[in-house]
Amino acid sequence: MNNKKLVEAITPINEDFTQWYTDICLKAELVDYGAVKGCMILRPYGYAIWENITHIMDGMFKETGHENVAMPLFIPESLLQKEKDHVEGFAPEVAWVTIGGGEELEERMCVRPTSETLFCDHFAHVLHSWRDLPMLYNQWCSVVRWEKTTRPFLRSREFWWQEGHTIHETREEAIAETEQQLNAYADFCENYLKIPVIKGRKTDKEKFAGAEATYTIEAMMHDGKALQSATSHFFGDGFSRAFDVTFTGRDNTLQYPHQTSWGISTRIVGAIIMTHGDDEGLILPPAIAPIQVVIIPVASHKPGVLEKAAELKTRLKKFVRVKLDDSDNSPGWKFSQWEMKGVPLRLEIGPKDIEQNQCVLVRRDTREKTFVALDELETKIPELLNALADNIYKTALENRERRTVACTDMEQVLAAASGDNCFIKAMWCGDDACEQAMKDKAGLSSRCMPFEQEQISEVCPVCGKPAKSMVVWGKAY
RNA sequence: CGGGGUGUAGCGCAGCUGGUAGCGCGCCUGGUUUGGGACCAGGAUGCCGCAGGUUCGAUUCCUGUCACUCCGACCA
Numbered sequence: 001m002n003n004k005k006l007v008e009a010i011t012p013i014n015e016d017f018t019q020w021y022t023d024i025c026l027k028a029e030l031v032d033y034g035a036v037k038g039c040m041i042l043r044p045y046g047y048a049i050w051e052n053i054t055h056i057m058d059g060m061f062k063e064t065g066h067e068n069v070a071m072p073l074f075i076p077e078s079l080l081q082k083e084k085d086h087v088e089g090f091a092p093e094v095a096w097v098t099i100g101g102g103e104e105l106e107e108r109m110c111v112r113p114t115s116e117t118l119f120c121d122h123f124a125h126v127l128h129s130w131r132d133l134p135m136l137y138n139q140w141c142s143v144v145r146w147e148k149t150t151r152p153f154l155r156s157r158e159f160w161w162q163e164g165h166t167i168h169e170t171r172e173e174a175i176a177e178t179e180q181q182l183n184a185y186a187d188f189c190e191n192y193l194k195i196p197v198i199k200g201r202k203t204d205k206e207k208f209a210g211a212e213a214t215y216t217i218e219a220m221m222h223d224g225k226a227l228q229s230a231t232s233h234f235f236g237d238g239f240s241r242a243f244d245v246t247f248t249g250r251d252n253t254l255q256y257p258h259q260t261s262w263g264i265s266t267r268i269v270g271a272i273i274m275t276h277g278d279d280e281g282l283i284l285p286p287a288i289a290p291i292q293v294v295i296i297p298v299a300s301h302k303p304g305v306l307e308k309a310a311e312l313k314t315r316l317k318k319f320v321r322v323k324l325d326d327s328d329n330s331p332g333w334k335f336s337q338w339e340m341k342g343v344p345l346r347l348e349i350g351p352k353d354i355e356q357n358q359c360v361l362v363r364r365d366t367r368e369k370t371f372v373a374l375d376e377l378e379t380k381i382p383e384l385l386n387a388l389a390d391n392i393y394k395t396a397l398e399n400r401e402r403r404t405v406a407c408t409d410m411e412q413v414l415a416a417a418s419g420d421n422c423f424i425k426a427m428w429c430g431d432d433a434c435e436q437a438m439k440d441k442a443g444l445s446s447r448c449m450p451f452e453q454e455q456i457s458e459v460c461p462v463c464g465k466p467a468k469s470m471v472v473w474g475k476a477y
Numbered sequence: 478c479g480g481g482g483u484g485u486a487g488c489g490c491a492g493c494u495g496g497u498a499g500c501g502c503g504c505c506u507g508g509u510u511u512g513g514g515a516c517c518a519g520g521a522u523g524c525c526g527c528a529g530g531u532u533c534g535a536u537u538c539c540u541g542u543c544a545c546u547c548c549g550a551c552c553a
Contacts, residue, residue, distance in 0.1 A: 018547070037544065093552065148478065148551065155552085208553075216553095228553070298512050332513040339513095350512060360512080476553095 010340070013279050017223040024273055025152040028282050028341045038150030038157030042266070045341065048290035049269055050160065054140060056192055056287065057162065057264065060184050066136040066164060071118045073141075074109040079117045083242040086116060089209020093145045095157075111144040116210065116235075116261055119165040120243035123257070127247050130169050133257060134177070138164040153270030154227075154477050161265035167245065167257040171236065174258035178234040181262040182215040185230035192287040193268070194393040195219050195275045196400055197229060198472060200448030203428075205435055208261075212236040218447040218472065220400040221274035224421025226447045226474035229271050232262035270477075276392050282342025283364050283392060286385040292320040293381060294338045298331050298350030308354050312347065312377070320381060339364060344388050345381065365391050408457040410441070413473075417442035423474045427467030429460035437462045444473040 010023035025031050030046030033039075042050060058068070074097065081087050094110040112118065123135065142160045150156050164181060168174040182199060189195045197217035207214035211233040219229045240246070240256035249255040276283040286292050293316055297309040309324055316322040323343075325334050331348070338346060348360040361370045361380065365388050372380045403422040407413045416424050424444060428434060438444045449469045460467050 016547095022546080033545075035544095089553085145552080149549095151546095202553095206553080214553090231553080296512095300511070302511090330511055330513090330515055332511085332515080334514085335512095336514045348512065352512080 052288040086210035124245045133169045163263045182232040194285045196397045200450040226476045230264040235259040281340030284342035291323045293345045294343045295324045295347045428471040429465040430468040434462035447472045
């Protein structure tokens with residue numbers, strides 16, 4: 001431990017979680033701050049993570065018949081205004097363009113905060129017959145919401161995401177689509193990102209502006225706070241009616257289609273950081289890690305070492321994303337640096353190893369070292385990557401379970417809410433006032449009504465009236 | 478939007494009872510090193526966040542502003 005280490009060190013995770021988070025975002029070179037408040041620059045390493053996420057998800061969407069499109073960046077005010085709840089929800093946080101080419105515009109336009117209105121306008125143009133349905137569209141883009149408080153990934157004024165927009169002939173079909181996409185998000189988070197999530201439905205208070213129902217996946221971060229990780233909305237025909245989207249049905253009558261939208265954003269990168277990271281820095285799930293194995297030559301000036309390392313890189317490239325760090329830095333520096341950047345596996349190769357035709361593999365999560373014969377790398381590396389993936393999922397799940405409390409009365413709720421952050425499972429009567437009371441008295445917001453319901457008690461802990469459903473409550477990002 | 482904190486070299490910071498700046502790390506060059514953040518020697522780098530004000534003179538004092546950050550409110 002010397003001065004250098006102290007200077008470069010990231011804040012310990014249990015000392016100041018938010019500072020730890022910011023340190024990682026900057027020091028692992030994921031983002032930089034842009035010239036405009038709340039606008040982040042995704043640096044190559046951060047973008048590579050997002051890019052891997054987009055590739056996997058894009059494949060999943062296409063597998064289920066979705067097509068990518070690109071919609072305009074601007075929304076004329078009149079268009080945004082068409083759906084009452086929607087505009088009320090978003091108007092306070094949009095950015096407006098009032099001048100173009102030096103001239104005051106006749107009608108101001110907002111920079112899209114989300115594209116429902118644009119899609120609806122477009123659907124109205126291109127939809128004619130039931131034979132045109134369903135239309136299953138998606139776009140990868142950035143959107144702008146003028147947030148007051150901003151943080152890298154978690155809440156930025158501009159963020160990148162995908163937004164799927166679909167229209168269907170029947171209500172049932174649209175509901176099925178909403179559920180299918182929510183499941184896709186949940187599968188992606190659990191299987192690729194190794195983040196355990198709770199699937200459920202939002203209360204009316206928390207649902208999307210203009211939606212009939214909003215479904216969500218909620219994840220718990222290392223500090224016990226909740227992060228809404230993706231949402232899927234069922235609109236019914238509300239937007240269709242507002243935008244006059246119609247088609248001629250099988251019975252030759254004019255009908256309104258049923259609509260959905262669903263999205264996942266760069267916020268999910270924040271979830272990865274806050275779910276899996278530790279005092280040494282990031283821990284990236286192998287599926288989306290830009291570098292899955294980093295090769296660090298030891299005593300690289302000795303004859304044959306760099307050559308051997310390069311040879312291994314060529315071999316490994318065939319089945320993993322690999323980087324050879326042949327920079328001038330000392331091995332110790334490289335170990336720390338790549339650990340901070342969350343690379344799942346490190347491969348050390350030095351003269352002693354070459355003599356014995358072996359190398360050292362070190363797991364990022366446990367830092368466990370294994371000597372591996374060079375001809376076993378093709379089996380051993382995938383094995384260790386899988387073991388790491390399983391372990392970080394397990395760790396995250398244990399954290400959530402340890403911090404989940406079932407409460408039957410307000411006394412328990414208040415006690416739980418005043419301690420460490422946690423998920424609180426409690427029954428709810430369905431009344432807005434009781435939801436608000438949880439916020440006012442305990443500082444808790446409803447995260448969702450999980451699909452997997454449990455009967456914690458018979459009555460709502462706030463008002464004592466018969467309970468309708470179990471809600472997971474928590475403090476949210 | 479309210480309250481607190483911070484803006485000085487790439488990063489982390491010091492300095493200033495007013496006289497235009499310094500340390501550590503990093504960076505560049507050369508050499509020695511290399512299995513947990515190496516060492517020696519030499520070198521480069523500053524509109525002291527921005528704008529006003531006070532002053533002979535402001536990085537320093539005052540006002541405003543912007544940015545970052547934390548806490549709250551708001552918010553998907």
